[in-house]
Amino acid sequence: MMQKNEIVKVKIEDIGVGGEGIGKVDGYTLFIKDAIIGDVVEAKVMKAKKNYGYARLMNVLTPSKDRVEEPVCPMARKCGGCQIQEMKYPAQLAFKESKVRGNLERIGEVPGELLDQIMHPAVGMDGEGMQPMKWIDDWPVIGTDKDGRVIAGFYAGRTHSIIENTDCALGVEVNEEILNCILDFMEEFKIPAYDEVKHKGLVRHVLLRYGFKTDEIMVCLVINGKTIPHCHDLVGRLRQIPGMTSITLSTNTAKTNVIMGDTIRLLWGQEFITDYIGEIKYQISPLSFYQVNPVQTEKLYGLALDYAGLTGNEAVWDLYCGIGTISLFLAKKAKQVYGVEIVPQAIDDAKNNAKINDITNAEFYVGKAEEVLPEYYKEYEKTHNGETAHADVIVVDPPRKGCEESLLQTIVDMQPEKVVYVSCDSATLARDVKFLRANGYELKDVTPVDQFPHTVHVEVVCCLHRVNS
Ligand code: SAH
DSSP states (O other): OOOTTOEEEEEEEEEOTTSOEEEEETTEEEEETTOOTTOEEEEEEEEEOSSEEEEEEEEEEEOOTTBOSSOSSTTTTTBSSOSOTTBOHHHHHHHHHHHHHHHHHHTSOOOHHHHHHHBOOOBOOSTTSOSOOOOSTTOOEEEEOTTSOEEEEEEBSSSOOEEEOSOOTTSOTHHHHHHHHHHHHHHHTTOOBOBTTTTBOSEEEEEEEEOTTTOOEEEEEEESSSOOTTHHHHHHHHTTSTTEEEEEEEEOOSSSSOOSOSOOEEEEEOSOEEEEETTEEEEEOTTSOOOSOHHHHHHHHHHHHHHHTOOSOOEEEEESOTTTHHHHHHHTTSSEEEEEESOHHHHHHHHHHHHHTTOOSEEEEESOHHHHHHHHHHHHHHHTTTOOOOOSEEEEOOOTTOOOHHHHHHHHHHOOSEEEEEESOHHHHHHHHHHHHHTTEEEEEEEEEOSSTTSSOOEEEEEEEEOOO
């Protein structure tokens, strides 16, 4: 067993699910954040348990061949947004592939020999993955530093202390100008930042969205209140920024980790921005989910479309459809598409997006996928003399917690030829794949798509085919 504060020399031999390096000293396992496979490092033991401990990286004695000389962002180690910026991009992709494969094997119980045949290499970004990206799950948080100055930044890894940074390397360039504009305004008019411990103060977060094909900009301030004093002045400044299209407020007065409030108030411009993925035009409002990485999203949806293998005659369900992104991608090649999504504003966007693209064969329903689809199935049976509802292809793209078993059961009951599963959490994907494989479906293709370079997160698209009995 190790002692706290002990300094040790370790060779890193493995990587944990959170991207931390793993090495052994005399059989004792140490987890070391920011150390990567192949490094020999000097580390200080911070926490020592009986069989394993956590250590802090002090010095890289011999760098791994996969280590970059200098991470692009000087905040990389402190900030919780990125976890593996020290790794060269091909090594990041290899890590993500093995993470997906590991989960499918262990949790999904998919045989290794099958995975050898059906797993495709991760689809990465071109270059080093440093192209600008929109941040959605890590919207800048507004806070106050020790000297009482308002600051913008991101939460540190494990804690909610704010790492000041208006120039996140993963965000688009204009974000910095917008954030500085907001901070200057707050400083000048003494507008307080929100303090989550005291549950006091006003400005909590800033949601920034950028249309990569249209250059339209959206700013939504999330506030602990109904209005911002001198709001007219703020709008006057923000609207000078070229491309500014939508300035809104969202009220969130709850003591919660949830970022957005339930409502949106328009301050200036319109409530949405427009962007394209492929040929399809999307209007996106602040409360709707939108994929964070537009370059990769096009590749992701392209694969989903490939896997669906549509010929024009199919009835397709797109569950967890958001603003109808995948639904509309599929609609052009299918007979009829049905989308289901829990956020009403997203469904409004979806319907509208169908309209502006002249797509008439897509229908959208608000509700939980695990309620809407089973109810549809039951209702159909009742009204069709016991005949059961059928789908040719069912696409699911659930949040991290994956699909409820009741939903998977209805999917199985509807006997689609194909299930296309888009997942942002390969552990829950593996759990759901296990259910589907046990109920008449076989896994056919699995492709990780890197939507989130420099983080440990990985998106996967896979397809399952019905096994004919
Ligand atoms: N396919 C879309 C959205 C995927 S994100 C896209 O690629 O843009 C997952 C979506 O599921 C979010 O829009 C979220 O609001 C929605 N959601 C979460 N829980 C849900 C549930 N139980 N039923 C239906 N939709 C849900």
